[in-house]
Amino acid sequence: MSVAIDKQHNRTIDYFLADTWWYGLTDRISTDEFYRLAQQRKDEGFSAIQLVMGIPPEVAIDSPQSHGGGKPAFYLQESNLIINQDYIAVALEKIEILNKLHLKPIIYGGWGPQIGRIGRNNMIEWWRRIVKVTEKFDPIYCLTGEIDLRVHTQSRTIMGKVFNKFNISSIKQKRQIAEWLQVYKEVKKTTRLPVICHTTPNMDSWSISRDFSAITVQTGHSERSRSCLWMLPMKYSFSKKPFINLEPWYEGISNSFFESDQIFAFWVSILSGASAYCYGSHGIWNVGDGNFLAHWGRRTFQEAKKSAVPLKIGKSNRLFLCAKGFMQGNINSKASGVGDNVSIQMIDKRGRKIVYAPKGYSDFTAKDLIYDPSQCNFIKENIPDETVVLSGFTDIENRLLKQSVNSVK
Numbered sequence: 001m002s003v004a005i006d007k008q009h010n011r012t013i014d015y016f017l018a019d020t021w022w023y024g025l026t027d028r029i030s031t032d033e034f035y036r037l038a039q040q041r042k043d044e045g046f047s048a049i050q051l052v053m054g055i056p057p058e059v060a061i062d063s064p065q066s067h068g069g070g071k072p073a074f075y076l077q078e079s080n081l082i083i084n085q086d087y088i089a090v091a092l093e094k095i096e097i098l099n100k101l102h103l104k105p106i107i108y109g110g111w112g113p114q115i116g117r118i119g120r121n122n123m124i125e126w127w128r129r130i131v132k133v134t135e136k137f138d139p140i141y142c143l144t145g146e147i148d149l150r151v152h153t154q155s156r157t158i159m160g161k162v163f164n165k166f167n168i169s170s171i172k173q174k175r176q177i178a179e180w181l182q183v184y185k186e187v188k189k190t191t192r193l194p195v196i197c198h199t200t201p202n203m204d205s206w207s208i209s210r211d212f213s214a215i216t217v218q219t220g221h222s223e224r225s226r227s228c229l230w231m232l233p234m235k236y237s238f239s240k241k242p243f244i245n246l247e248p249w250y251e252g253i254s255n256s257f258f259e260s261d262q263i264f265a266f267w268v269s270i271l272s273g274a275s276a277y278c279y280g281s282h283g284i285w286n287v288g289d290g291n292f293l294a295h296w297g298r299r300t301f302q303e304a305k306k307s308a309v310p311l312k313i314g315k316s317n318r319l320f321l322c323a324k325g326f327m328q329g330n331i332n333s334k335a336s337g338v339g340d341n342v343s344i345q346m347i348d349k350r351g352r353k354i355v356y357a358p359k360g361y362s363d364f365t366a367k368d369l370i371y372d373p374s375q376c377n378f379i380k381e382n383i384p385d386e387t388v389v390l391s392g393f394t395d396i397e398n399r400l401l402k403q404s405v406n407s408v409k
Helices: 031-043 085-100 114-118 120-137 158-165 168-190 228-235 259-271 301-305 309-326 395-406
Strands: 002-006 011-014 017-021 048-052 074-077 080-083 104-108 140-142 215-217 243-245 332-336 343-347 353-357 369-372 377-379 387-391
Touching: 017 309, 031 085, 074 120, 080 085, 080 120, 085 104, 085 120, 104 120, 114 120, 114 168, 120 168, 228 243, 228 259, 228 332, 259 309, 259 343, 259 353, 309 353, 309 387, 309 395, 369 395, 377 395
Parallel strands: 017 048, 048 104, 104 140, 215 243
Antiparallel strands: 002 011, 074 080, 332 343, 343 353, 353 387, 369 377, 369 387
């Protein structure tokens, strides 16, 4: 389902359901394990994977944790960028796995603060290499993760403290964003594929540049962001560009946001008009071993891999796509309620409705389908607190809606 035309690059960004593997191209995950996880996500109904080609977040550019093929993606020699072919070879082997499984790679070229260490011209050179070796896989490109992220250090000098007081860091942030936008200008010259941008929760891509192929945000990993999950897609519904939340709260991060929150985030986001959904799981994104990046929690890769949540989201996603495919004419979204008791409706011109119904919802009719996204089945009684109601569909459409959920393993 094409949701918007990217006129800048003459390509479409199709609807996708993505998982997030920031360390997927590093040696933290073997090629064999990478394949097994990719096959699992494909079976669960996913269609895209987010990865970093280069240096992932939260490590130094020379950290062994970022190595692939036993070597860093690149290193600096007298300020010149030296690219490692061994890294490139392993990265391409993994991306080829995604391609064969029809999982679209969403390739990030780095992370915000790295440009200060690597340099703009070197980052342009790195991006040219990324495009050259990966364009055949028809990816979506993401300029950088957290373009506006600054790594703050506590100054020990009086003058440094004075500078901080007068928000010199804000000036540095603007310079960093400007450097990345110069890289973006060059990336656009090398590819006709869509290019997007990832931000921190403090900013969105629309405020940085309106030239990107989608309006993107990160709502982040805080309970405070709950209302943003549906308010931001609605805020930007005026635009013909797709809206994508590239980083809603991860399952299990900081020992929070497990099944009910994940199902909530999916349904309220997608019914509010988001053009894709990006799932993430702590333990998967960092290929966790219980110690690496444990300030976000000690959940391991193997523990996260056993979660049933991705399958439940995959089934919900298949149901949504089937129902959305039956809807006609202008499709509108509206919200009522607050907090975790919000109700989101997507309605077409003929009165077909997809409703995420919280506790206390009672606007059912006899012909409505009531779907329990936690148990992945359709029900008629003992209605749980959170359900999805499909109203106004024909008998044939209802039959196909029921079958759609079973098409995901």
